[in-house]
Amino acid sequence: MPRPKTKKAAAPARGRASAKPSARRAAKPAKRQADAASTSTPEAAKAQPNQRIGVLVDADNVSHQHLPTLRRFIGETEISAARAYGDFHGRLSGWRAAAQDWPELELVDQRSYTPGKNAADMRLTIDAVKLMAGPNPPTTLIFVTNDSDFTPVVEDAKRLGVRIIVMGERTHKALRSTAHHYLNLSELRERMDKEQAAKSDPRLALGLIAQALRALAPKANKEVGALLDQFEKMLPELRFADAPRPAREAGPRREARPERPQREPRPAREPRAPREARPPQDNAGQDYRDRPNLTSAQQAQGKAEADQRRAQLLARNDIIEALVDVATGLAPAGEWLKVEVIKKFLLQEHPGLEANAPRYAKFYRMLEDTGRFDVQLQGSTVMARLKE
Numbered sequence: 001m002p003r004p005k006t007k008k009a010a011a012p013a014r015g016r017a018s019a020k021p022s023a024r025r026a027a028k029p030a031k032r033q034a035d036a037a038s039t040s041t042p043e044a045a046k047a048q049p050n051q052r053i054g055v056l057v058d059a060d061n062v063s064h065q066h067l068p069t070l071r072r073f074i075g076e077t078e079i080s081a082a083r084a085y086g087d088f089h090g091r092l093s094g095w096r097a098a099a100q101d102w103p104e105l106e107l108v109d110q111r112s113y114t115p116g117k118n119a120a121d122m123r124l125t126i127d128a129v130k131l132m133a134g135p136n137p138p139t140t141l142i143f144v145t146n147d148s149d150f151t152p153v154v155e156d157a158k159r160l161g162v163r164i165i166v167m168g169e170r171t172h173k174a175l176r177s178t179a180h181h182y183l184n185l186s187e188l189r190e191r192m193d194k195e196q197a198a199k200s201d202p203r204l205a206l207g208l209i210a211q212a213l214r215a216l217a218p219k220a221n222k223e224v225g226a227l228l229d230q231f232e233k234m235l236p237e238l239r240f241a242d243a244p245r246p247a248r249e250a251g252p253r254r255e256a257r258p259e260r261p262q263r264e265p266r267p268a269r270e271p272r273a274p275r276e277a278r279p280p281q282d283n284a285g286q287d288y289r290d291r292p293n294l295t296s297a298q299q300a301q302g303k304a305e306a307d308q309r310r311a312q313l314l315a316r317n318d319i320i321e322a323l324v325d326v327a328t329g330l331a332p333a334g335e336w337l338k339v340e341v342i343k344k345f346l347l348q349e350h351p352g353l354e355a356n357a358p359r360y361a362k363f364y365r366m367l368e369d370t371g372r373f374d375v376q377l378q379g380s381t382v383m384a385r386l387k388e
Helices: 016-027 042-046 064-074 094-099 119-133 148-159 173-178 185-200 202-216 222-237 296-314 317-330 339-349 363-370
Strands: 052-058 078-086 106-109 140-144 163-168 181-184 373-378 381-386
Touching: 042 064, 042 181, 042 185, 052 064, 052 119, 064 094, 064 140, 064 185, 078 094, 078 119, 094 106, 106 119, 119 140, 119 148, 140 148, 148 163, 148 173, 163 173, 163 185, 181 185, 202 222, 296 317, 296 363, 317 339, 317 363, 317 381, 339 363, 339 381, 363 373, 363 381
Parallel strands: 052 078, 052 140, 078 106, 140 163, 163 181
Antiparallel strands: 373 381
């Protein structure tokens, strides 16, 4: 009995099999979380009288370029604590330069010693708990982050009555829904820029009024809608100029005043006897170079005190090494830094050095006496750099 003929499977066309995987890869969308829009307005987030704000920044996933926007949002509100967390000796080194313009911001340098463990997030969470348990806790906490890992500590803070504001760009939905207010940093910056421009451009201010009127007017009133449409079309063509002041009517001329007779010159006074030099004031740490109008004896005494103070400083290698360590961490050798910034980080990273240290009324004089720094005055700011 003959076997039934079986149909052979058609061979795939050449190139088709290899084209399908690439087509699938091309059709597969890139995995990137979209920006999350704000759920509150800046006015609603800021509307709290007599509030104390705590600011905690997750620098690992938020750019330092958002710092100016954050400062403009906070304004003059009292800050209980402002801290940013991350490894600022690596890829986050740009934060050090940005923080110089915000002296209240403390950079908490937290390195991850174990791969896969985010030590900065842990440190931020611990400090948030400490702030809430402190003697003067903040009434509002601002978390600047995109990470959902902070959702539990936000929930605990809300139960304690703390008002929570979260700022970010691609912040996870869990954290956004837990906070009282969420503000997208890019949207906030754009809105603030528009408001600032509106102060100098009347067209933008009028446009905001038109938007408010459109929101208040009943949608069924077509006449009001048509008028607003016409007004908005006219806005780009409006031109503003200072209106000329009305000319004043010419009044009666005043009579010329009679010339006054010239006074006789006063007799020259006898020269006064020179005053006795005052004794030097007891200003601890005051350098004689910062005290003008000293007598020769006072200058000699001040120089002796300065030499003694310099010798005491040079004997304290721990202070000199701490100064060099802080300056090296802030900027490379040869780059100018604000003296007040060096002093701030010295007190933060090396507490306790001031004990039994030589007293200096001017911190920059201490930098000079180490022999490791150049100091100069730029305008009203004293700058220093580590010698190369």
